[in-house]
Amino acid sequence: MNSKGNILIVATKNKGKVREFEHAFAPLGLTVKSMYDYPHLPDVVEDGATFAENAFKKSKAVGDALGIPVLADDSGLCVDALDGRPGVYSARFAGEDATDGENNLKLLSELERLKQGEDTDQPLLSTARFVCTLSLYDPVSKQELTAEGAVEGWITSEPSGAGGFGYDPLFYLSEHEKTMAELTLEEKQQISHRGTALRLLTAKLEKKLAAEGGLSQE
Ligand SMILES: O=P(O)(O)OP(=O)(O)OP(=O)(O)OC[C@H]1O[C@@H](n2cnc3c(O)ncnc32)[C@H](O)[C@@H]1O
Numbered sequence: 721m722n723s724k725g726n727i728l729i730v731a732t733k734n735k736g737k738v739r740e741f742e743h744a745f746a747p748l749g750l751t752v753k754s755m756y757d758y759p760h761l762p763d764v765v766e767d768g769a770t771f772a773e774n775a776f777k778k779s780k781a782v783g784d785a786l787g788i789p790v791l792a793d794d795s796g797l798c799v800d801a802l803d804g805r806p807g808v809y810s811a812r813f814a815g816e817d818a819t820d821g822e823n824n825l826k827l828l829s830e831l832e833r834l835k836q837g838e839d840t841d842q843p844l845l846s847t848a849r850f851v852c853t854l855s856l857y858d859p860v861s862k863q864e865l866t867a868e869g870a871v872e873g874w875i876t877s878e879p880s881g882a883g884g885f886g887y888d889p890l891f892y893l894s895e896h897e898k899t900m901a902e903l904t905l906e907e908k909q910q911i912s913h914r915g916t917a918l919r920l921l922t923a924k925l926e927k928k929l930a931a932e933g934g935l936s937q938e
Pocket residue numbers: 731732733734737766793794795796797810811820823850884885886887888912914
């Protein structure tokens with residue numbers, strides 16, 4: 721993948737994402753490095769209007785700084801009853817530097833406010849989807865590969881599960897009768913927005929490498 725041997729740099733500071741990328745790339749013999757391994761690099765301002773814009777901002781900033789290909793992930797939760805919010809603002813729904821717990825509480829309070837006056841004990845508050853856009857940027861060729869994945873579910877007022885990260889305990893999958901946080905890493909990878917985007921990106925990369933003889937190799 722790059723001149724530093726079997727290393728893949730992912731432009732993220734999200735430890736939950738890092739765990740999922742490590743799990744996905746270990747079978748390919750790739751060791752994942754995150755922004756925690758490059759603490760001197762400045763944070764990227766995620767002010768794009770779309771997941772794709774933000775993913776590209778992150779992969780390009782870090783790729784240009786390090787001079788080798790870098791993968792970035794911009795993702796979030798789009799809730800139908802909230803007209804698609806929090807979307808690109810998912811990480812800071814409850815404010816800059818909000819914790820996952822604070823974001824989850826904010827989501828439940830917004831949805832429960834909408835349901836006020838309704839005489840129902842139904843725990844499923846709204847349909848929603850997780851979306852993930854991946855951007856792999858090569859600063860030498862200046863080429864970008866992208867892939868997007870999504871998964872449909874419901875926001876439940878009854879959080880459950882200790883796996884995953886972010887909004888996973890509130891994201892209910894009716895087919896599995898479980899929240900995303902109740903799945904194993906393996907199961908999440910098979911159905912998640914990130915898992916789907918990763919499989920698409922890998923397929924695109926393989927096709928490109930076969931056609932062109934590789935991303936930049938030194
Ligand atoms: O930008 P980086 O450093 O990668 O980390 P981040 O946490 O800020 O990541 P994003 O900007 O892409 O914001 C995505 C937010 O959406 C949520 N999210 C994304 N994928 C998720 C998943 O698989 N499960 C639960 N929540 C997720 C979670 O709250 C993330 O913080």
